[in-house]
Amino acid sequence: MASRGAGTVLAERVFRVQRAFARLEGEVHGPGELARATGLDDSTVHRILRSGVEQDIFVRIGHGRYSLGSGVVQLAIHACAQPQDPHAVHSVLEKLRATTGGPVFFYVLVPFGTFQRLCADLAATDADLGDIGYAAEDLLSVARPLRSGAAGRAILAFCPPAVQRAALDVELPPYAGPGAITDWETLRASLADTRRLGFTVGHDEDLTGWNSCAAPVVWGQVVLGSVLLLRRIGQTPSMTAAMVVRTRQAARKLGSMFGAAAPSPFPAVRLP
Incomplete structure (x- = not known):
């Protein structure tokens, strides 16, 4: 040799x-x-x-x-400057919405100042937005903390420890649902599970009256954002393993737009 x-x-x-x-x-x-x-x-x-x-x-x-x-x-900045076709990104979200029946959001990590997440695109009907109680422009213009909601945890789980500690010190926003995690040890355990499984679920957490599933958008070892799927509480069927699999696949597809897709390192989805 x-x-x-x-x-x-x-x-x-x-x-x-x-x-x-x-x-x-x-x-x-x-x-x-x-x-x-x-x-x-x-x-x-x-x-x-x-x-x-x-x-x-x-x-x-x-x-x-x-x-x-x-x-x-x-x-x-140069590494992330690869041109992304916005239509290709949106089509991934639209496909997920069509196969699950719930509104879908793509959040990106905002890595300046206090680390937050910002909705970069969404696939939702006017009826979805009416039920959620937000206009599209409101969802696309407001940065949200990483410690709240499944979408935030899906990103935070793959951030460095220093970012995680800073995020845990941020108070929950007033719009967080009653199911939002408030206990620090529970939140830390959820981050570990999210990193191991490649997804996280929330119950009445991201928004009042909605259950959620989120998966990280990862390029190599770097988290770029997350894909969030919402389902109304009481909606039939509720959040199923198949929906979680599709959410994780959509997140992996978005991550592959920055480079060649690697085999998924995450185990099969099992929901309680």
Whole structure:
């Protein structure tokens, strides 16, 4: 087997340091902490950080402490700048609505300031919107916290721990339904289940009088948003396993628009 060149080894070390910032708690780290997280020696990590500062990949904060820099944000913007056909996105939502009979919403993660979710598109009839009590323009223009509702949890479950902690400190919005999760330990357990199963359900939670199912829209290891399906409480049939499967499939389809679709890592759907 051919040996790897020095350039390849160095590149791998640089990427390991970058990834360590995403795995470690907090935003600012020193060379020693990063060395332990990557398995590299302190001097190697220090050289990578010092070189990265010159390229805006890292920023030096105070004495010997570093955070990710604007160059990483620029790379992320370019990565997400792939042109998406809005008609293709909407057709996925319309297909889900046609096969389930419930209004469907596509929420995207808003990663600036306090992390929130914003409805980017929806598939709903005028009757659906009338029952929900919102006009389409209201749903499409108001950012909502990640800690409330199935749509928020489907995103939050795949966010870094620091984002999860910040989201848990946000109060529930006044429009949350009576079934909204208020206990922190219950919420944390729900996030773990959502990450394992690839979906979450809510009962009278996202909106009063509606049950819900949401699945994350994921590209690689990054969550971009979630797909939310609503069903009126008392509507027959209620939220079924087949509806959950279709919601998860729609979310996977949207995620695949950013790159080649990978096999689903989630287990088969089973509802109580």
